Amino acid sequence: MDNLAKLREAVSVANKALPEQGLVTMHSGNASGYDPAEDLLYIKPSGMDYDQITPDNLVPVRVSTGEVLVEGVRPSVDLPHHLFIYRNIEGVRGVIHTHSNYATAFAAVGHAVPLVLTAIADEFGAEIPCAPYVDNEDSHIGEAILKYRNRAPSILMGNHGVFAWGDSPRSALKAAVMTEDVAKTVWLAMQIGTPKVIPAEEAEKWYDRYHNRYGQG
């Protein structure tokens, strides 16, 4: 498989994983992947059922110009936000947007997911920030992501949902799944008490271990 075929396959898998992981209902989320060498991204077609998605019906888009490279099929309406992230955050190769329930509950009240779990320190290295509400005209969402993001690979958009990213569609999916998972745990914790923030220097140890020493190298 050439690189673009691999990318199409990865974007198809990431989109199909959204309902499988419980992150979307109906059509409320989308995944894309980007190959900078080809100046190309692939993204979910607008309004298509996830079980209908294949590597061959994803929508190719020229990233430098935003030009849709096939006729007769429209890309996800969230394409402008995906393009903005690829053009403005170094190293991003996969982007996912969802309205996953627990994370979006935090977004509804304008709260970050606080750094109160070692899992949050591991994966995100910071609280998961929440940007204030913006509409979806022009680059308002993209600009808010740039302004309010920290080093975590996801952000809550106030009153809206989640954007997550990574160095591949798979790592963007992981960030989206972990965002929802930790938001659920923190929400549960808030029912029985006040979650305790992990001190920054302790969080740094977990982040460093996870990013530099964990896994198979």
Ligand SMILES: [Zn+2]
């Ligand atoms: Zn949305």
